[in-house]
Amino acid sequence: MNRELPRWIDVGVIPAINILLAFLVAGIVVLIVGESPLEAFDVLVTGAFGYDEAIGYTLYYTTNLIFTGLAVAVAFHAGLFNIGGEGQAYIGGLGVGLAALSLDGALPGWLVIPIAMAAGGLFGAAWAFIPAWLQAHRGSHVVITTIMFNFLAAALMVHLMVNVLIEPGQMSPQSREIDASAWMPFAHDVLAGLGIEIARSPLNLSLLWALVACVFVWLLIWRTRWGYAIRTVGHNERAAVYAGIDPKRVIVGTMIVSGALAGFVGINEILGVQHRLLLNFTAGYGFTGIAVALMGRGHPVGIVLASLLFGALYQGGSELDFEFETITRDLVVVIQGLVILFSGALAYMLHPMALRLWRRFGGGEPGP
Amino acid sequence: MSEMWLLTLLTIDATLRVSAPLILAAMAGLFSERSGVIDIGLEGKMLAGAFAAAATAAVTGSAWLGLGAAVLVSVALAMLHGFACITHKGDQVVSGVALNVLVAGLTIVLGIAWFDQGGQTPPLASDARFQSHHMPEVGFLRGIPILGSIWYEVIAGHNILVYVALLSVPFTWWVVYRTRFGLRLRAVGESPAAVDTAGIQVEWLRYRALIITGILCGIAGAYLSTGQSAGFVRDMTAGKGYIALAAMIFGKWRPVPALLACLLFGFLDAVAVRLQGVDIPGIGEAPVALIQALPYALTVILLAGFIGKAIAPKAIGRAYVKER
Numbered sequence: 037m038n039r040e041l042p043r044w045i046d047v048g049v050i051p052a053i054n055i056l057l058a059f060l061v062a063g064i065v066v067l068i069v070g071e072s073p074l075e076a077f078d079v080l081v082t083g084a085f086g087y088d089e090a091i092g093y094t095l096y097y098t099t100n101l102i103f104t105g106l107a108v109a110v111a112f113h114a115g116l117f118n119i120g121g122e123g124q125a126y127i128g129g130l131g132v133g134l135a136a137l138s139l140d141g142a143l144p145g146w147l148v149i150p151i152a153m154a155a156g157g158l159f160g161a162a163w164a165f166i167p168a169w170l171q172a173h174r175g176s177h178v179v180i181t182t183i184m185f186n187f188l189a190a191a192l193m194v195h196l197m198v199n200v201l202i203e204p205g206q207m208s209p210q211s212r213e214i215d216a217s218a219w220m221p222f223a224h225d226v227l228a229g230l231g232i233e234i235a236r237s238p239l240n241l242s243l244l245w246a247l248v249a250c251v252f253v254w255l256l257i258w259r260t261r262w263g264y265a266i267r268t269v270g271h272n273e274r275a276a277v278y279a280g281i282d283p284k285r286v287i288v289g290t291m292i293v294s295g296a297l298a299g300f301v302g303i304n305e306i307l308g309v310q311h312r313l314l315l316n317f318t319a320g321y322g323f324t325g326i327a328v329a330l331m332g333r334g335h336p337v338g339i340v341l342a343s344l345l346f347g348a349l350y351q352g353g354s355e356l357d358f359e360f361e362t363i364t365r366d367l368v369v370v371i372q373g374l375v376i377l378f379s380g381a382l383a384y385m386l387h388p389m390a391l392r393l394w395r396r397f398g399g400g401e402p403g404p
Numbered sequence: 405m406s407e408m409w410l411l412t413l414l415t416i417d418a419t420l421r422v423s424a425p426l427i428l429a430a431m432a433g434l435f436s437e438r439s440g441v442i443d444i445g446l447e448g449k450m451l452a453g454a455f456a457a458a459a460t461a462a463v464t465g466s467a468w469l470g471l472g473a474a475v476l477v478s479v480a481l482a483m484l485h486g487f488a489c490i491t492h493k494g495d496q497v498v499s500g501v502a503l504n505v506l507v508a509g510l511t512i513v514l515g516i517a518w519f520d521q522g523g524q525t526p527p528l529a530s531d532a533r534f535q536s537h538h539m540p541e542v543g544f545l546r547g548i549p550i551l552g553s554i555w556y557e558v559i560a561g562h563n564i565l566v567y568v569a570l571l572s573v574p575f576t577w578w579v580v581y582r583t584r585f586g587l588r589l590r591a592v593g594e595s596p597a598a599v600d601t602a603g604i605q606v607e608w609l610r611y612r613a614l615i616i617t618g619i620l621c622g623i624a625g626a627y628l629s630t631g632q633s634a635g636f637v638r639d640m641t642a643g644k645g646y647i648a649l650a651a652m653i654f655g656k657w658r659p660v661p662a663l664l665a666c667l668l669f670g671f672l673d674a675v676a677v678r679l680q681g682v683d684i685p686g687i688g689e690a691p692v693a694l695i696q697a698l699p700y701a702l703t704v705i706l707l708a709g710f711i712g713k714a715i716a717p718k719a720i721g722r723a724y725v726k727e728r
Binding site (some may be wrong): 065068070113117119127135167170174175177179180181183184185187188190191192193198199239294325327330361362363364366367368369370371372373374376377380381382383384385 | 444487491492493494500514523643691693696697704706708
């Protein structure tokens with residue numbers, strides 16, 4: 037945007053100030069409801085990192101957010117706004133659950149798990165493919181169609197859980213439990229096998245898969261011909277055409293990758309924690325992924341850090357419920373909204389001011 | 405009177421009730437999008453309006469003050485949207501998402517802090533709500549066969565905001581197609597550069613469009629919490645803002661078709677509610693969830709160009725950068 041500003045201000049200082057602004061406003065909200073922001077911050081941090089179990093929970097939330105954050109970021113690089121992460125994660129979970137439920141008795145666990153993981157990616161990708169194809173070939177705006185697909189996913193899941201997949205004789209819409217052999221191993225079990233004792237928590241090996249996905253996205257976007265095509269289309273579609281790139285294929289391909297990444301949330305949730313299909317397990321991770329991707333500026337390292345922050349907020353937020361009468365975990369949703377506002381919508385607000393200050397104090401070229 | 409006839413009338417009546425907030429929000433979206441500003445934030449503005457209306461009505465006991473507060477809050481949010489994407493040229497979709505997420509959290513945090521009822525506002529007494537009007541002055545109409553029952557079951561007996569919603573459509577049509585402001589509004593959504601060349605301020609024009617959007621969303625929110633129900637419950641818009649957005653697109657960014665789309669979507673919702681747990685011969689239990697998803701599916705099919713073509717205002721989604 038501003039070539040004149042040095043890189044460290046453009047990608048370091050300004051984003052940091054934007055996030056600070058978000059937290060500052062959140063602090064004002066806490067003041068308005070009559071509590072001390074510092075105390076609330078303290079509870080958040082202790083709740084997220086203060087003890088063994090809390091760290092496990094924080095990392096479990098982080099896992100989901102890495103997946104959805106990467107999903108949004110990959111699409112961003114191609115200039116696409118994938119608001120459908122929530123629906124893709126939901127359908128991805130459906131894929132994981134269907135694969136695991138239909139194979140868990142017949143095949144050994146070490147075979148069921150990878151098949152279920154692949155099914156999660158595949159289902160998520162398929163759910164993103166339709167809006168992508170419509171955008172590429174029919175010109176339907178991907179923002180609107182992915183929003184619609186979130187609602188379609190929710191309706192489909194309600195229909196399937198209530199009428200088809202419900203465990204016979206059960207009242208609540210849940211499937212039967214997946215056989216324990218096909219569960220994604222818990223971190224506390226694996227580490228106990230290695231002789232390290234940690235508290236029980238939902239953290240499972242899906243975190244490793246999330247980190248693998250980070251490396252994959254980094255390689256894809258910055259180290260392959262495909263990634264070059266994605267970034268070119270994102271910057272300037274017309275230039276991409278002249279460079280011999282087919283934007284239609286790039287749009288569809290990028291959204292498939294994006295949908296698969298979001299679908300992986302199903303691995304952590306269904307295979308790792310819930311061990312059965314149920315409703316609403318996505319719990320807004322798809323939308324938080326937008327905040328994560330914006331805050332992480334589309335880079336896997338940034339996304340891991342932002343996921344860690346929001347994972348901590350999710351976990352620390354549940355602690356707010358216990359410690360305060362007037363603040364609940366919903367404060368985290370407020371913070372999330374503010375981060376999207378300041379790091380996303382208002383990302384350029386500070387640029388003119390920064391430029392003026394830089395010209396006056398930082399040297400560079402003299403102003404016009 | 406046959407039972408079938410009454411059932412039909414009652415379904416149409418329910419359709420009106422469900423459609424009213426959709427109509428208001430769809431007209432709201434129409435103003436914003438016709439000026440070239442995408443508004444994903446209809447949902448958030450409605451939700452904020454619903455909360456402000458219920459909270460104010462609960463404290464003051466006046467539905468009208470509640471409506472005023474709803475409009476104020478919703479306009480303020482619309483101005484924030486404008487500040488982000490008109491003044492600072494931020495991404496319009498991102499800004500809309502930010503508003504929706506922010507409001508979803510804020511209404512609950514403030515609700516719990518102020519009313520201590522798990523995010524709800526206290527139940528409103530009947531005079532702090534918008535009452536249904538049975539218009540007794542013209543009660544004699546009821547005696548007329550057929551017309552009388554239509555009058556009594558469908559047209560009369562709503563609260564005043566339903567009529568406001570219905571009137572918002574001719575109002576929108578008149579403003580957009582018959583006033584100078586409307587002409588400029590449509591022009592700025594298609595070609596802001598041309599409007600700028602004619603010496604009209606693009607940014608101020610878009611801000612004015614957003615003010616109208618805010619007002620209409622505020623009324624829609626007030627309808628939800630002080631008209632249709634007696635108080636605010638968390639996440640009470642439950643996707644209505646998105647349905648309204650879909651209806652506006654389904655109506656191809658035009659007031660009357662958008663109204664028809666709202667009525668269609670409202671009708672589907674009313675039918676789905678009525679079919680809850682009903683066995684349909686040959687199908688089994690009615691797939692209520694799938695019926696409720698039809699508006700979204702229809703919108704996707706329309707956007708795909710399979711039922712006519714939906715063409716958005718040309719300059720939508722882009723901030724206007726003055727040439728130097």
